[in-house]
Structure formats: structure tokens, C-alpha cells
Amino acid sequence: MDLLRETNRGRSVSLRGCVYCLLLILVLCANLGMSGRPPIEEGGRLQVVTSIPDLANFTMRIGGDLVDVQSLAKGLEDPHGVPIKPSFLPKLNQADVLVVMGLQNEHAWLRALIDVARNPRILPGNPGYIDSSVKVSPKQIPQVLSRRDGDLHPLGNPHFNLDPVNAKLMAGAIAEGLERVYPSGKGIFQENLKEFENEIDAQLTVWLKLAAPLKGLSFISYHQDTIYFAERFGLKEAGHIEIRPGVEPTQRHLVELVEKMKREHIQLVLREPYFSEQLPNWVAEETGARVAKFLIMVGGAPGVQTYEDLITFNLESLLAAVQSRNDQSND
Numbered sequence: 205m206d207l208l209r210e211t212n213r214g215r216s217v218s219l220r221g222c223v224y225c226l227l228l229i230l231v232l233c234a235n236l237g238m239s240g241r242p243p244i245e246e247g248g249r250l251q252v253v254t255s256i257p258d259l260a261n262f263t264m265r266i267g268g269d270l271v272d273v274q275s276l277a278k279g280l281e282d283p284h285g286v287p288i289k290p291s292f293l294p295k296l297n298q299a300d301v302l303v304v305m306g307l308q309n310e311h312a313w314l315r316a317l318i319d320v321a322r323n324p325r326i327l328p329g330n331p332g333y334i335d336s337s338v339k340v341s342p343k344q345i346p347q348v349l350s351r352r353d354g355d356l357h358p359l360g361n362p363h364f365n366l367d368p369v370n371a372k373l374m375a376g377a378i379a380e381g382l383e384r385v386y387p388s389g390k391g392i393f394q395e396n397l398k399e400f401e402n403e404i405d406a407q408l409t410v411w412l413k414l415a416a417p418l419k420g421l422s423f424i425s426y427h428q429d430t431i432y433f434a435e436r437f438g439l440k441e442a443g444h445i446e447i448r449p450g451v452e453p454t455q456r457h458l459v460e461l462v463e464k465m466k467r468e469h470i471q472l473v474l475r476e477p478y479f480s481e482q483l484p485n486w487v488a489e490e491t492g493a494r495v496a497k498f499l500i501m502v503g504g505a506p507g508v509q510t511y512e513d514l515i516t517f518n519l520e521s522l523l524a525a526v527q528s529r530n531d532q533s534n535d
């Protein structure tokens with residue numbers, strides 16, 4: 205199948221990219237000294253690095269004037285396989301704090317960088333390492349805990365940021381982490397956390413009303429990254445183009461998926477923008493379904509700059525796809 209040949213070619217290119225990344229890390233490490241930043245002073249600004257843009261958005265809102273924040277990943281990249289840039293190691297070397305999603309979301313690209321960044325403050329287990337997943341209840345935990353065959357979600361589904369209720373828990377973990385390294389900022393972090401929680405609560409009421417026409421709707425997506433969003437807004441995750449997270453489909457898997465969609469009248473395909481359009485479009489053509497763009501991180505489309513933008517974009521994208529399907533049925 206030509207479509208699968210295209211997909212596999214993409215994967216071999218990215219594997220070659222990984223080898224180049226490892227060589228790059230080795231070259232950069234040779235010039236990296238032990239992090240020499242002194243402990244943060246009263247009134248100083250914490251230098252924070254986050255793995256993904258959502259965490260940067262949360263940390264800026266919780267840390268306020270006491271933090272400078274930058275995200276390593278951009279919103280259009282694969283959060284499990286962010287291309288390593290020469291700028292990453294100096295940023296990690298100089299950071300007071302590193303905020304990660306956790307559940308091994310970033311394992312494939314960030315873990316080795318942390319180990320060689322020569323900055324003990326941000327090593328896992330130390331105060332400057334903030335794992336945003338610590339208060340979240342993971343869903344879809346595999347029965348066999350193994351990375352065999354490329355499973356990218358060994359500790360459960362790490363795309364919990366797509367449920368706004370989890371966003372509050374993540375912000376809570378970030379506030380606690382910032383307090384560990386900057387105890388005198390506790391009052392500010394707690395005040396900002398309360399404000400953040402209130403903003404999300406108010407917006408959640410609006411989002412739930414907006415999502416009402418989607419209730420009960422079944423869909424498929426490319427990657428297994430929709431369960432938290434789906435359960436919050438009453439949709440049903442019915443299948444995936446990937447066989448398992450990180451495992452590309454076979455022809456047999458795609459045929460079975462199309463048969464299931466026809467049998468169960470599944471009319472919606474969610475496409476995450478870091479995957480090629482080819483397979484989602486092919487599945488939609490075979491089944492008469494509509495394709496909706498589904499962002500998994502802040503920054504995944506122009507104008508999506510905050511967490512609120514992200515959730516609103518996804519709901520409106522799904523609503524537009526459903527509306528377009530209904531309009532066609534009524535013609």
C-alpha cells in the first residue's frame with residue numbers, strides 16, 4: 205500500500221535524525237561546564253525550562269514576575285520525539301527548574317539530555333525537577349509495562365493536559381515545585397494558582413455548553429491522545445490509526461479500522477497536526493467521515509497561544525466537522 209510506504213519512509217528518516225541528535229549531544233557536552241548559577245536571591249527570577257508549551261503557559265501564570273520561562277518543544281512537534289536543537293543543552297545547564305509532563309511522555313528525547321546537562325538541580329528527585337503528573341490519575345495504563353515494539357505510553361496515557369480539570373492539578377504541582385526552590389514566593393504562587401483555578405472553572409462552564417452537541421459522538425484519532433479530552437466532554441474514543449502509541453499501522457489494521465467505522469457509523473476522524481494528512485484522509489474517504497484537526501499542545505495552530513485557546517480550538521474544530529457532516533446529510 206503506497207500510503208504505508210510513505211509512512212514507513214518518514215519513520216526511517218526520523219530514526220536517522222535520532223542518530224544525528226546523539227552525535228550532536230556528544231559534541232555539545234564536550235564544551236559544557238558544571239552549571240555555575242548561584243542560588244536564587246530574594247526578588248530574583250527563576251530560570252524555568254519546560255518540555256512542552258502548555259507547561260510554559262501554566263508556569264508563567266503561576267510564577268508571574270518571579271519566573272522567566274521557555275519551552276523546549278514547539279506546539280507543532282511530536283511531544284514524544286522533539287527534534288533536539290543545539291540550544292537545548294545550554295538552557296538545561298543554566299535552569300533553576302525543569303517542568304516535565306511526566307509518565308515518561310518525554311522519555312525518548314529529554315531523559316538523556318537531563319543526564320548530560322551537568323546541572324544537578326534539575327535531575328529527577330531533586331527540588332528543581334517538577335513532574336506535572338504527580339496529582340493526575342493516569343488512564344489507559346498498559347497491562348504489560350514494556351517499551352517493546354515501541355509503545356510510547358508505558359506508564360499510562362500522558363496526554364492528560366487535554367482535560368481542563370487536569371490542567372488545574374498540573375498547575376498545583378507546578379506551584380508546589382516552585383515553592384520548593386523559591387520558598388519566599390509561596391504567597392504569590394498560591395495566589396496565582398487560585399486565580400488560575402478560578403479562570404479554568406469559569407471557562408469549563410462555557411466549554412461544557414459549547415461541547416453539548418458533541419455528546420455521545422464516536423470518533424477515531426491517529427494517536428492515542430484523546431481519552432482525557434473525550435471523557436471530559438462526553439465523546440467516545442473508538443479507535444486509532446496507530447496500532448499502539450508509536451506503532452504505525454499495517455494494511456490489515458487499517459482495513460479492520462475502516463470496517464469498524466462503517467459498521468458502527470463512526471463519522472469523525474481527529475488528525476493531530478504532527479502526523480501526515482494522508483492516512484486520516486484515506487480513512488475518511490473510505491468511510492465518508494469528516495476530518496477535524498485536533499491539537500495536543502498550545503502553539504499547535506496560529507493564534508493558539510494559551511491553554512484556553514487550545515481547548516476552544518479543539519471544540520470548535522470538532523463542531524465545525526460535525527456541522528459540515530450534518531449539512532451534507534441534509535442536502
Ligand SMILES: [Zn+2]
Pocket residue numbers: 284356357362363427428429449
Ligand atoms: Zn502519546
